[in-house]
Each structure stands twice: as C-alpha cells, then as structure tokens.
Amino acid sequence: MASMAKRRRKENVAEPTPKITWKEIKRQKVLIFWSLIIVIYGIIFYYLPLGGWVMAFEDYKPKDGLFHSAFVGLANFKQLFSDVTFVRVIRNTLAMGVINLAATFIMAIVFAILLNEVQSKGGKKVVQTISYLPHFLSWIIVTGILHDALSGSGIINELLVGLHLIDEPINFFAHTKYFWPIVAFANVWKETGWNAIIYLAAITSIDPSLYEAASMDGAGRWAKIKHVTLPGIKPTIIILLLMNVGNVLNAGFEIQYLLGNGLVQSVSQTIDIYVLKWGISQGDYAIGTAAGIFKSFVSIVLIVIANQIAKRNGEERLF
Amino acid sequence: MKEVKQKKSKAQKSVPDKIFVVLNTLFMIAFVVITLYPVLNTLAISLNDGTDALRGGIYLLPRKFTMKNYNTVLQKNNLLTGAYITVLRTIFGTVTALFANAILAFIVSRKRFLFKRSLSLFWVITMYVNGGMIPIFLLYKNLGLTNSFWVYVIPGMVSAFNMLVIRTYMAGIPDSLEESAQLDGAGYMTIFLKIISPLCKPVYATVALFVAVGQWNSWFDAMLYNRMSPEFTTLQYELMKLLSSVTNQGSSAEAMKNAIGSVTPTSVRAAATILTMLPIICLYPFLQRYFVTGLTIGGVKE
Numbered sequence: 001m002a003s004m005a006k007r008r009r010k011e012n013v014a015e016p017t018p019k020i021t022w023k024e025i026k027r028q029k030v031l032i033f034w035s036l037i038i039v040i041y042g043i044i045f046y047y048l049p050l051g052g053w054v055m056a057f058e059d060y061k062p063k064d065g066l067f068h069s070a071f072v073g074l075a076n077f078k079q080l081f082s083d084v085t086f087v088r089v090i091r092n093t094l095a096m097g098v099i100n101l102a103a104t105f106i107m108a109i110v111f112a113i114l115l116n117e118v119q120s121k122g123g124k125k126v127v128q129t130i131s132y133l134p135h136f137l138s139w140i141i142v143t144g145i146l147h148d149a150l151s152g153s154g155i156i157n158e159l160l161v162g163l164h165l166i167d168e169p170i171n172f173f174a175h176t177k178y179f180w181p182i183v184a185f186a187n188v189w190k191e192t193g194w195n196a197i198i199y200l201a202a203i204t205s206i207d208p209s210l211y212e213a214a215s216m217d218g219a220g221r222w223a224k225i226k227h228v229t230l231p232g233i234k235p236t237i238i239i240l241l242l243m244n245v246g247n248v249l250n251a252g253f254e255i256q257y258l259l260g261n262g263l264v265q266s267v268s269q270t271i272d273i274y275v276l277k278w279g280i281s282q283g284d285y286a287i288g289t290a291a292g293i294f295k296s297f298v299s300i301v302l303i304v305i306a307n308q309i310a311k312r313n314g315e316e317r318l319f
Numbered sequence: 320m321k322e323v324k325q326k327k328s329k330a331q332k333s334v335p336d337k338i339f340v341v342l343n344t345l346f347m348i349a350f351v352v353i354t355l356y357p358v359l360n361t362l363a364i365s366l367n368d369g370t371d372a373l374r375g376g377i378y379l380l381p382r383k384f385t386m387k388n389y390n391t392v393l394q395k396n397n398l399l400t401g402a403y404i405t406v407l408r409t410i411f412g413t414v415t416a417l418f419a420n421a422i423l424a425f426i427v428s429r430k431r432f433l434f435k436r437s438l439s440l441f442w443v444i445t446m447y448v449n450g451g452m453i454p455i456f457l458l459y460k461n462l463g464l465t466n467s468f469w470v471y472v473i474p475g476m477v478s479a480f481n482m483l484v485i486r487t488y489m490a491g492i493p494d495s496l497e498e499s500a501q502l503d504g505a506g507y508m509t510i511f512l513k514i515i516s517p518l519c520k521p522v523y524a525t526v527a528l529f530v531a532v533g534q535w536n537s538w539f540d541a542m543l544y545n546r547m548s549p550e551f552t553t554l555q556y557e558l559m560k561l562l563s564s565v566t567n568q569g570s571s572a573e574a575m576k577n578a579i580g581s582v583t584p585t586s587v588r589a590a591a592t593i594l595t596m597l598p599i600i601c602l603y604p605f606l607q608r609y610f611v612t613g614l615t616i617g618g619v620k621e
Binding site: 017018020024025028030031032034035038039041042044045046047048049050051052053055111114115117118119123126127129130131132133134136137138139140141143144145147148149153155158189193194197198201220221222246253254258272275276279280285288289292293295296299300303 | 333335336339340343344346347350351353354355356357358360361375378419422423426429430431432433434435436438441442445447448449450451452453454455456457458462473474476477506507508532535536537538539543555558559562585588592595596599600603604607610611614615
C-alpha cells in the first residue's frame with residue numbers, strides 16, 4: 001500500500017502530463033470544454049484585433065473594408081515618420097516614460113527602506129495605510145487635485161509666494177518646462193506607497209541575524225541599510241526594473257490626456273494620444289494603427305532586451 | 320544576558336543614529352502631510368459655502384459650513400446615472416472576471432491536463448502583444464459592443480495577469496486533495512467549486528479587489544465607446560466632464576450660470592470628487608492584507 005502511494009507520487013513528479021489518448025480526453029472532457037470556451041473568447045478579444053494590423057499597410061477605406069482596400073506597403077509608416085509631430089510624440093513618450101520609471105522606482109525603494117526603519121509598530125502601520133490611499137484614486141481625481149493645488153491661487157503658489165521664493169504666482173500649466181516634472185510628481189504621489197509594498201515584503205524576508213551581526217560589528221543605521229538591507233532587496237529591485245522596462249511606452253496616456261492643454265501640447269502629447277486624435281477623432285484608421293504597431297514593436301524589443309539582460313545576470317527569465 | 324546587551328546598546332545609541340531617527344520621523348510626517356493634505360483640503364472645500372471659498376484661505380477645515388454642494392451634486396441626473404452604471408459595472412465586471420480567471424487558473428494548474436502548457440502560453444502572449452486602440456475599437460463596433468453596457472464587462476473578463484496570480488496560489492494546494500476527491504467520484508466541476516475554490520478565498524479576494532478598483536475608476540472606455548449613449552455613462556467620466564468644464568471655464572457663460580447663489584463650480588466639483596472617492600477610501604484599509612498578498616504573489620515573475 002505504502003509502496004504504491006510512493007510509486008504514484010514518483011510518477012507524478014517524473015511524468016506530470018499523460019499522453020493524449022481518447023481515454024484521457026474523455027476523462028478531461030469538462031476541462032477541455034471550458035478551455036475551448038475560453039480560447040474562443042481569447043481569439044475574439046485578443047487575437048482577432050491583431051488582424052486589424054493589415055490596415056496599417058493599406059489605404060484603408062471603411063466602405064471597402066479590410067479585404068478590398070488598396071495595399072500600399074509601408075507608405076503609412078513613411079508618412080508617419082515624416083510627420084514632425086509624430087517624432088516629437090515619440091520623444092515625449094520615451095522621455096516621460098523614463099523619467100516616471102526612474103522617479104517612482106527610486107522613491108518607492110527609499111520609502112520602503114525608511115519606513116522599515118520606523119521603530120513604532122503603530123506608526124509604521126498608520127503611515128503605510130495612508131501611503132496606499134492615492135493608488136486607489138482615479139487619474140481624474142488626481143489630476144483634478146493637481147489642477148487645484150497648482151492653480152494661480154492654489155496651495156503651491158501660496159507657499160512659494162509666502163516664502164518669498166517667487167513674487168508672482170506661476171501658471172504651472174502654461175509653461176512647457178513644468179509639464180514633465182508635474183507628471184513625474186503626480187506618478188510619485190500616486191504610486192510610491194503601492195510600489196513600496198513589494199520591497200517591504202522583500203525586506204521582511206531578510207535574515208534578522210544579518211542585522212544582529214552588523215550591530216556586533218558596530219554598524220550604525222546607515223551602514224546597516226547600505227550593507228544589509230540594500231543587498232538584501234537587490235534581486236527584487238532588478239527583477240522589477242526589468243519587468244517595468246517593457247512598460248515604458250505604456251506610461252503615457254491618462255495623465256497626459258487629462259493634464260495637457262493647447263499651451264503645452266508640444267511636450268504633453270504621447271503616442272497613445274496621437275493614435276486617439278488621428279485614428280479615432282479624425283477617422284484616419286490606417287495612420288492610427290501604424291502608430292499603434294510601432295508602439296507594440298518598440299515595447300516587444302525592450303522586453304526581449306530586458307529578458308536577455310536578466311538571463312546574463314543569472315536572474316531567472318521574466319517570461 | 321542578551322537583554323542586558325540590548326539595553327546597553329540602546330543606551331549607547333550613537334549621535335548619527337539619533338539624527339537619523341529625527342530626520343526619518345520628519346520625512347514620514349512630510350510624506351503623510353503631502354499625501355493627505357490634498358484630500359482633506361478637497362473635503363473642507365466641499366463642506367464650505369461656495370462663494371465664501373472663492374476668498375481663499377480654506378485649508379483643513381470649512382469656514383462657513385454647508386451641505387448645499389452635496390445637495391447640488393445629488394440633484395444632477397447625469398451623475399446619478401453615472402453612479403448607477405458604475406455600481407452595476409463594478410458588480411457584474413468583478414463577478415464575471417473572478418469566475419473566468421478562476422476557472423482558467425484551475426484548468427491550467429491541473430497537473431494531468433493535456434493542454435496546460437499551450438493554454439498558458441496562449442494567455443501569456445496576450446500580456447505582451449495586443450492589437451492596439453484602433454483595431455480593438457473597430458472590433459467592438461462590429462460586435463455591437465459600442466453604445467452598450469456590456470463593453471464594460473465582456474472585453475476585460477479574462478486577464479493573463481490575474482489568472483497567473485490565482486494559478487500561483489492554486490499551485491500551492493496539495494494534489495492529494497484532488498486525488499482523494501476523484502477517488503470518491505467527484506468530477507472536475509465539483510473539485511473546482513467545492514474543494515479548490517473554498518481554499519482560494521484569499522486570492523479570490525485579491526483579484527476581486529484589483530478588478531473592482533479598476534472598474535470603479537475607469538472612464539476612458541465610457542468616453543471612447545459610449546460617448547453617444549448618456550444612459551451608459553460612468554461616474555468617473557461625468558466627474559471628468561465636470562472638472563474639464565471648470566478648468567477651461569475662463570469667462571464661459573455656463574460657469575457663470577452655475578455659480579448662482581452660494582454654490583460655485585469649484586465647490587460642486589469638490590463635493591463630486593469626495594463622493595466618488597468615498598466608497599474606496601472607506602473600504603481599502605480593511606482589505607490591506609489581501610492586496611499585500613496579491614502583489615507579493617504577482618510580483619514573482621510568471
């Protein structure tokens with residue numbers, strides 16, 4: 001009896017999936033039935049839109065449809081890249097993506113480490129609970145709050161004038177130079193506490209004896225952070241950084257759309273806004289799709305590069 | 320012995336360490352103030368007389384208390400429709416997404432399932448490649464999902480990320496439970512509903528929370544697909560329209576018209592903002608442990 005159980009367990013490890021036989025298919029018919037439904041759903045909602053990419057290579061006319069519009073090769077892409085606006089849009093997307101990634105990343109790590117140093121358990125819990133709050137607010141609310149805080153009579157101008165740092169209130173949304181920092185700040189404000197969760201979890205799993213040993217050697221707080229905490233969460237930092245690299249181009253839509261205005265258009269427009277404007281509002285589906293394909297392409301290249309770097313550094317693969 | 324040592328080390332706390340503690344405490348206080356102030360300020364303005372608020376100088380407490388702003392908001396029909404649709408989409412969207420992701424995770428985590436690798440791969444690919452805004456827009460239009468409520472529920476039902484979170488959790492449940500149930504003659508549906516699902520309550524709560532927050536805060540789909548159907552508007556989209564009408568007000572006649580009496584666009588907007596964030600703010604502190612586990616599972620790659 002015992003040996004049978006043992007043998008079965010062994011089989012389980014050695015050969016987890018059985019061979020495809022009628023008997024096995026019949027046995028698993030419920031699983032197969034549900035997976036078929038889910039696959040059909042996935043084909044419709046995730047794979048069918050990929051067929052729409054054909055539009056980017058056509059002089060797409062809605063009345064002719066996908067199959068009867070004239071094929072034009074790369075003409076749409078040529079047009080796209082000869083458009084000064086599009087080139088600027090790529091710059092904006094990349095710049096804001098990188099600035100946001102760097103800012104939110106560093107702040108989350110700093111916050112996690114410093115929060116971990118707070119001695120009072122209650123204080124730690126209260127601060128952490130408050131730190132999550134902005135993550136649950138929509139961008140609509142966050143940008144509304146920002147508009148208030150940065151308006152001519154808002155709290156920021158009031159503070160700056162009150163401290164005599166400036167004489168006149170600044171109209172922050174009228175100058176292109178403030179836009180990227182505002183977007184970065186908004187991202188930091190919204191996501192620092194949330195992003196810190198994972199680092200705090202990583203810090204908790206560091207072996208406490210390492211801290212004790214460091215204390216024995218006379219290490220102060222800074223030394224312990226530098227030599228124990230940071231090395232302890234380094235793998236987490238690297239993995240998350242690599243995972244987020246592929247999302248750099250996704251970092252730009254809602255906030256730029258909601259905060260942008262005519263005066264700062266040249267720095268606020270991102271690829272997604274461009275697609276929305278040309279594709280949906282102006283009805284130029286072909287150009288909009290081509291811009292979307294370009295974005296997917298760059299994202300995939302970034303992910304593959306990140307994955308290669310992960311492999312080389314001996315980290316586990318990302319996907 | 321150890322205690323004595325610790326006491327000694329505490330007493331001997333070095334000066335740099337003391338400075339560190341003071342600076343760190345100041346940092347935490349600044350962090351909390353920057354996080355909370357905007358929300359509390361909005362709350363104070365929403366409870367303050369509108370014309371009075373224009374004088375400025377309202378920080379954490381209302382100066383001239385009134386509930387008029389809230390009354391005005393609650394009389395706006397478009398906001399009420401938005402709230403109704405938002406509640407509906409949050410409920411429907413969360414229930415269907417939870418079921419779909421859970422059953423998919425269940426299937427791909429069965430060790431004996433013949434196509435588990437291909438089915439996993441099929442969904443993981445969707446995390447990295449998607450058709451983009453325009454092909455998706457045209458698809459929904461052709462499927463008749465535009466100008467309908469279901470565009471909020473059906474397209475986002477299965478998500479590879481949520482499925483992977485549940486799958487990772489299910490992988491930790493011992494196979495022996497499934498095996499013994501099978502010996503008792505239980506089918507896969509029974510095993511899923513009666514044996515695995517009850518054990519997965521924490522991870523189900525996590526995914527439900529993620530989906531529900533996303534549903535509650537979503538506005539872009541309402542703007543993109545249901546702009547022509549005011550009966551399917553959502554709370555956040557209505558709030559956005561309210562906010563942009565104020566930020567771009569300038570000297571617009573409508574803004575002046577709205578400013579009748581003691582209620583101003585700014586005060587109404589503050590009240591609407593508070594009402595929109597209220598449900599989530601009241602709920603999230605109690606759900607902390609769920610999203611903390613969820614993120615820690617999800618953060619582990621694949």
